[in-house]
Amino acid sequence: MVSSTTMRMSDQREDQATPQALSNTAGFRSLRSHGVVARVETAPVKAAVEDFSFYYGDFKALKSISLPVHEKRVTALIGPSGCGKSTLLRAFNRMHDLYPGNRYEGAIRLHPDNTNLLSPGVDPIEVRMRIGMVFQKPNPFPKSIYENVAYGLRIRGEGNRSVLDDRVKEALQGAALWSEVEHRLHDPATALSGGQQQRLCIARCLATNPEVLLFDEPTSALDPIATASIEDLIHELRDKVTILIVTHNMQQAARVSDYTAYMYLGELMEFGETSQIFVNPTRKETEDYITGRFG
Amino acid sequence: MNTPSSASAASLPPLVVSDRLAKKALRHFKERFIEMLLFGAASVSVLTTVGIIWVLVSESYHFFETVPLWSFLTDTMWTPLFADPHYGILPLLAGTLTTSLVALIVAIPLGTTIAIYLSEFARPAVREIVKPFLELLGGIPTIVYGYFALTVVIPMLQLLIPGLSGFNMLGAGIVMGIAIIPYVSSLAEDAMRAVPMNMREGSYAMGGTKLQTALRVVMPAALSGILSAYILGISRAVGETMIVAVAAGMQPNFTLNPLESAQTISAYIVQVALGDLPHGSIGYQSIFAAGLSLMLMTLSLNLVGHVLRRRYREAY
Amino acid sequence: MNSADIPVIRKIIQRNKRWDLIFAIAGFLALLLGVLTFLALFVQMAYTGWERLTPEFFTNFPSRRAAQAGILSAWVGSLLVMLVTALSAVPLGVAAGIYLEEYASKNLVTDIIEINVTNLAGVPSIVYGLLALGVFVYGFGFGQSILSAGLTLGLLILPVVIVATREAIRSIPLHIREAAYGLGATRWQVTRDHIVPYSLPGILTGVIIGMSRAIGETAPIITIGALTFIAFLPASPVGPEFPWLSFEWLKSGFTVMPIQMFNWTSRPEEAFQQNAAAAGFILVLMTLAMNATAIWIRYHVRKDIKW
Numbered sequence: 005m006v007s008s009t010t011m012r013m014s015d016q017r018e019d020q021a022t023p024q025a026l027s028n029t030a031g032f033r034s035l036r037s038h039g040v041v042a043r044v045e046t047a048p049v050k051a052a053v054e055d056f057s058f059y060y061g062d063f064k065a066l067k068s069i070s071l072p073v074h075e076k077r078v079t080a081l082i083g084p085s086g087c088g089k090s091t092l093l094r095a096f097n098r099m100h101d102l103y104p105g106n107r108y109e110g111a112i113r114l115h116p117d118n119t120n121l122l123s124p125g126v127d128p129i130e131v132r133m134r135i136g137m138v139f140q141k142p143n144p145f146p147k148s149i150y151e152n153v154a155y156g157l158r159i160r161g162e163g164n165r166s167v168l169d170d171r172v173k174e175a176l177q178g179a180a181l182w183s184e185v186e187h188r189l190h191d192p193a194t195a196l197s198g199g200q201q202q203r204l205c206i207a208r209c210l211a212t213n214p215e216v217l218l219f220d221e222p223t224s225a226l227d228p229i230a231t232a233s234i235e236d237l238i239h240e241l242r243d244k245v246t247i248l249i250v251t252h253n254m255q256q257a258a259r260v261s262d263y264t265a266y267m268y269l270g271e272l273m274e275f276g277e278t279s280q281i282f283v284n285p286t287r288k289e290t291e292d293y294i295t296g297r298f299g
Numbered sequence: 300m301n302t303p304s305s306a307s308a309a310s311l312p313p314l315v316v317s318d319r320l321a322k323k324a325l326r327h328f329k330e331r332f333i334e335m336l337l338f339g340a341a342s343v344s345v346l347t348t349v350g351i352i353w354v355l356v357s358e359s360y361h362f363f364e365t366v367p368l369w370s371f372l373t374d375t376m377w378t379p380l381f382a383d384p385h386y387g388i389l390p391l392l393a394g395t396l397t398t399s400l401v402a403l404i405v406a407i408p409l410g411t412t413i414a415i416y417l418s419e420f421a422r423p424a425v426r427e428i429v430k431p432f433l434e435l436l437g438g439i440p441t442i443v444y445g446y447f448a449l450t451v452v453i454p455m456l457q458l459l460i461p462g463l464s465g466f467n468m469l470g471a472g473i474v475m476g477i478a479i480i481p482y483v484s485s486l487a488e489d490a491m492r493a494v495p496m497n498m499r500e501g502s503y504a505m506g507g508t509k510l511q512t513a514l515r516v517v518m519p520a521a522l523s524g525i526l527s528a529y530i531l532g533i534s535r536a537v538g539e540t541m542i543v544a545v546a547a548g549m550q551p552n553f554t555l556n557p558l559e560s561a562q563t564i565s566a567y568i569v570q571v572a573l574g575d576l577p578h579g580s581i582g583y584q585s586i587f588a589a590g591l592s593l594m595l596m597t598l599s600l601n602l603v604g605h606v607l608r609r610r611y612r613e614a615y
Numbered sequence: 616m617n618s619a620d621i622p623v624i625r626k627i628i629q630r631n632k633r634w635d636l637i638f639a640i641a642g643f644l645a646l647l648l649g650v651l652t653f654l655a656l657f658v659q660m661a662y663t664g665w666e667r668l669t670p671e672f673f674t675n676f677p678s679r680r681a682a683q684a685g686i687l688s689a690w691v692g693s694l695l696v697m698l699v700t701a702l703s704a705v706p707l708g709v710a711a712g713i714y715l716e717e718y719a720s721k722n723l724v725t726d727i728i729e730i731n732v733t734n735l736a737g738v739p740s741i742v743y744g745l746l747a748l749g750v751f752v753y754g755f756g757f758g759q760s761i762l763s764a765g766l767t768l769g770l771l772i773l774p775v776v777i778v779a780t781r782e783a784i785r786s787i788p789l790h791i792r793e794a795a796y797g798l799g800a801t802r803w804q805v806t807r808d809h810i811v812p813y814s815l816p817g818i819l820t821g822v823i824i825g826m827s828r829a830i831g832e833t834a835p836i837i838t839i840g841a842l843t844f845i846a847f848l849p850a851s852p853v854g855p856e857f858p859w860l861s862f863e864w865l866k867s868g869f870t871v872m873p874i875q876m877f878n879w880t881s882r883p884e885e886a887f888q889q890n891a892a893a894a895g896f897i898l899v900l901m902t903l904a905m906n907a908t909a910i911w912i913r914y915h916v917r918k919d920i921k922w
Contacts, residue, residue: 097504104423117621129628130621133506143501146520155515156505160627208505326801333803334718340710341719344777345731347770351742354749409645416642429646431910436653438824438906440831442873443895446880447656450663450888477652508631510638531737538739540834541873545880565741565834572744572838578753586838590745594738601737 047074047262049115050246051096051216056110056122058091058100065091068110069272071265073216075115078238078247080261080278082254084293088270089250093218096121096248097135098128114215133160136209137218141225142201144193144208149185152193152204156212171211178244179207180237199230206237210245217241219249223256235260254294258282266290355594358587362386365581371588377551377567379585380574386585388592390553394468394561395596398543399536401472401557402479406532409476410483411525417484418491419513430485437481445545448474453546466548466560475542483532490524491517523611530604534597540565564593657899664893672893676846677875681886686894688845689875692761693830695849695864696871699765700829704772705822709811711773712780712818717806736774743771744838752839759840761849762865767835772825779821783814816916820909827905831898833873845870872898 051073058066066088073079081089091100098121100106111120114134121131133156144152151158153172162168172189176182181203185196193204202222209217219238223231238260241247251257257264257278264281266274266289274281274290285291292298363371366386374387413433417426453470457463494517502512518525540563548560549570562570568586576582675685711732719725747767757763787810795805849867870878876898879891 099500099504102500102503127625127628129506129508129632130624132504133624133628134621137500137504139497139500139504141497143497145498145501145516146522147515155502155507159502159505159507159511159515159631160624161630205501208501212505330801330803334714337710337714337718340707341714341728343707343770344711344735344773345728347735347746347773348731350750351738351746354746355742358749409648412638412642412645413649416639416646420639420642431907432653433649434910435903435906436649438827438831438902439653439656440833440873440898440902442831442833442877442880443656443660443899446876446891446895447659449880450892451655451659477649480649506628508628508635510635511631534737534739538741540739540741541877544834545877565739568741568745569834569837572748572840587745587749590742594742597737597739598734601734 047077049073050075051115051121052111052113053092054111054113056092056095056108056112058088058095058109059107061105065270066095067270069267071272071275073246073248074263075246076243077262078242078249078260079263079265080257081248081250081265081267082252082257082293083267083273084298085252086269087267089267090220092267093220093248093250094137096216096218097132097137098122099137101128133212134214135216135218136212136214137220138202138205138209138222140221142198142205144196144201144204147193148190149193149196149204150189153207153211155208160212175207175211178210178241179203180233180240181207197230198226199233202226202230202234203237206234206241210241214245216246216248219247219251221250221252224252231256254282266293268293351594355587355591358584359591362581362584362588365584366588375553377562379571379582384581386588387553388564388589390551391562391564391567391589392592393553393555394543394547394551394566395537395563395593397555397557397561398468398472398475398539398547398563399533401469402475402536402539403533405473405476406479406483406536407529410480410528410532411487413480413484414487414491414525414528415513415518418488419509419517430488433481433485437478437485439478441478441539441541442545444474444478445471445542448542448546460558463558464548464560466546467558468543468547468561469557471543471545471547472557474546475536475539478539478542479532479535482535483528486528486531487521487525490521490528493524494520523608526607526611527604530600530607534600537596537600538565538593540569544569564589657896660892660896660899662892664889664891664896667889667893668896677870677878678846681884681890684879684887684890686872686875686897688848689870689872689894690897691848692845692869693871695761696765696768696836696869697826697830699762699865700768700772701822701826703766703769704776704825707769708773708776708822708825709780709818712777712784713806713810715777716781716784717802717810732774732777736778740771740832741834741838743767744835746770747835747839758866759868760866761869763839764836764841764869764871767839768829768832771832771835772829775825775828776818776821779824780814780818783817783821784810786817787813816912820913820916823905823909823912827902827909830871830905831873831902833877836871836874837877841868841870841874872901 049072053069053071053073056066056069057064069092081092083089094100095108096112100108108122110122112122113120119126121135145155147155150172153175154162154168157168157171162171173182176185181200184200185191185204193201196204202225206217206222223234226234235256238247238249242262249257249261261278263276264278265272266281266285266287268289274285274287276286281290282294285294289298371386371388373389374385375389376385376387377390378385417429421429448470449466452474453463453465453467456467456470456473457465463469491513498516498520499512502516507515543563544566547563547566549562549566550560551562551567552559554561567589571582571586671683672685673690674687675683676687677689678684711728715725715728715732719728744767747763747770751757751763751766752759757766791809791813792805795809800808845868849869850863872894876891876894879887879894882888
């Protein structure tokens with residue numbers, strides 16, 4: 005499965021060079037023939053956005069959004085800049101609580117316990133411990149590679165060296181970074197390249213086994229080769245963790261996701277299986293955006 | 300252009316263009332002159348440094364013609380005004396170090412705590428009110444702090460520690476520490492606030508609390524700025540004069556016990572200057588030797604600060 | 616992780632948050648200590664010195680009898696010294712700041728000047744006193760005069776003025792300069808017509824903060840050997856005859872507010888401590904007023920400026 009995915013990825017990358025978006029839909033059909041889409045059907049819902057609205061002060065940035073996030077699948081949020089896709093993503097781990105004047109309405113329910121992540125009674129710190137996030141720009145801490153990955157365990161009070169060693173190794177392996185940093189775990193993280201830093205940030209999340217992993221345009225600050233390695237990684241992770249990814253790059257959404265949500269001006273225009281959204285969108289707005297006529 | 304018109308041009312008054320060209324030399328001269336003036340002003344600061352070094356070194360040179368450098372550094376008595384004068388800097392150094400240490404024990408934890416609180420915990424409205432207030436606290440003249448140490452803090456300490464002298468390094472050091480807090484906290488806070496938000500978001504997104512984020516992410520990221528703040532605090536403490544002159548007593552005791560009274564390097568200079576020493580006497584020269592020691596201490600602190608800043612330069 | 620771990624997580628969070636709370640309280644208390652110290656200092660001086668704060672206190676010379684002593688020579692001295700300080704530090708500091716920001720090219724000389732300004736800001740004030748004692752008092756023969764004191768404090772606050780000027784100039788965006796240069800202005804015209812006017816509030820803030828530091832400085836003034844018992848005023852700067860201006864006052868002996876306070880503080884008698892408290896109260900009011908003005912200017916500039 006993984007190897008076929010990688011093959012498909014390399015096909016896809018050649019497509020990226022062609023200017024017409026239509027060739028992507030062609031590329032997408034080849035994806036279907038590899039059986040990737042087949043896994044979509046049976047996935048249970050891990051998180052559900054229910055009638056969710058969001059306000060920056062008086063400005064209503066998101067308007068009654070409802071959206072399922074399927075377990076151990078990749079869901080992509082796409083749309084033109086300013087459509088609110090990052091705002092929606094950041095609501096999943098209550099990032100908006102860090103800044104004054106932000107307000108949530110509605111619910112984001114995390115299953116199986118059915119917790120409303122946005123409820124005032126739910127501690128944002130608990131939400132964030134359950135849900136990891138990878139940011140647009142790699143943001144390693146000014147510490148060693150090892151300490152970056154161990155951070156989540158340390159703030160949980162884990163002090164046992166051998167436990168930390170094991171989990172750090174596991175996480176770095178999980179993020180496909182271990183072989184590159186094995187011998188320099190105690191070097192500063194800032195010495196790594198941009199792509200390595202971003203994989204380090206992913207390892208940092210993996211170390212604590214999050215239930216959901218959020219990616220906020222994780223490759224927008226990276227070169228094409230580093231981008232490919234992150235996309236490969238997302239493919240490998242899809243078996244282990246539920247992933248929600250914001251991307252401004254439609255090819256990327258087509259390559260990595262099982263489900264896609266198209267957002268426009270704070271509204272969810274269309275949600276469905278990625279194959280359906282890209283090949284046969286039901287709304288004209290979605291089609292216009294995907295074919296590059298707009299956005 | 301043909302010949303007749305050029306000929307007529309020659310007979311006319313000079314063209315406007317050449318007029319401008321004529322002005323150019325004058326304008327150029329004026330611009331250069333102004334630049335030289337401004338450069339002169341900028342070099343006054345260099346002259347100040349040269350002047351400081353020259354005055355300190357030349358007067359100290361005369362001093363060390365009389366007093367051997369070795370006994371200056373090793374003699375444990377400083378009695379320049381006695382019939383049998385001793386010129387050992389150690390007692391003054393001990394006084395300076397003890398008062399500074401007490402001050403730092405007060406200023407660094409409190410200053411850092413305030414900086415973290417304002418930068419990471421306090422609401423913006425609180426910060427906007429408190430910061431200017433701290434600035435006001437930093438602007439109070441040190442003689443006023445000295446008076447406060449002598450009339451309020453030391454009497455309070457005497458209640459806690461029976462038999463404590465009315466002049467002591469503890470009281471002077473504590474008040475000096477309070478006087479230094481605003482410098483430490485304001486610089487350290489600036490350094491922490493300069494840490495980009497995405498670094499904090501990384502920690503918060505992992506489920507870190509404010510304190511964990513502050514201690515484990517923001518402080519390491521702002522380390523060079525925080526160290527600079529500490530260095531500035533230390534160099535303020537070492538050079539601080541009036542608080543110790545008023546409240547630490549004026550006897551050069553060779554002791555590191557903060558409960559005793561003692562004299563610092565700076566307080567000795569004040570003591571001599573208050574008296575009536577003739578220009579050129581050994582007593583007069585001794586304050587320059589003391590000043591040179593003080594200058595070397597603060598200079599090496601600045602140097603250490605510079606090295607630390609380079610070593611822990613912000614990586615973000 | 617799975618949802619069975621949630622109780623464990625909650626426990627960890629509870630523990631972590633307890634530390635958050637403890638620190639928040641500690642931070643608040645640390646702030647409170649600062650605020651309370653300030654209040655205690657202010658109230659104690661006001662309370663102790665209250666009886667002495669009469670009009671006569673401002674119009675009497677110092678005296679051996681505490682009850683008749685006043686601060687006339689001290690506040691007049693402070694005023695005159697500040698005048699010399701401002702007249703020396705402001706032009707020099709602003710000019711140096713302009714040179715470093717607008718004129719200096721990146722070379723060794725500029726580097727030396729910059730490092731030098733940074734280091735000067737860290738030199739203890741008493742060392743400036745020694746410089747003044749060697750250079751102004753004996754070297755130039757100015758004696759223990761208002762001129763010596765004013766120039767000493769001028770040098771002391773020079774780094775403050777330079778740094779403030781540079782910061783103010785640096786906050787002017789490049790496109791303002793380009794607009795002026797684009798019209799054919801010379802460097803000096805750009806500086807005089809644009810850079811200086813736009814950076815004026817920032818410079819003013821720095822100057823006031825520097826002056827408020829200078830007015831409270833005691834150590835360097837003592838070091839140059841200023842007398843502490845002055846029962847006369849310097850010669851008036853305005854004369855009755857042509858050219859109506861006299862500079863005799865520059866050479867006069869003097870005392871200033873902080874020295875007067877130090878003098879009274881170092882006396883054991885209770886009555887003189889009252890005088891010290893009263894003088895300290897006035898001194899703190901003066902520095903507070905200056906600092907508050909500076910903060911006010913900065914706040915308003917920050918709010919009003921939109922490039």
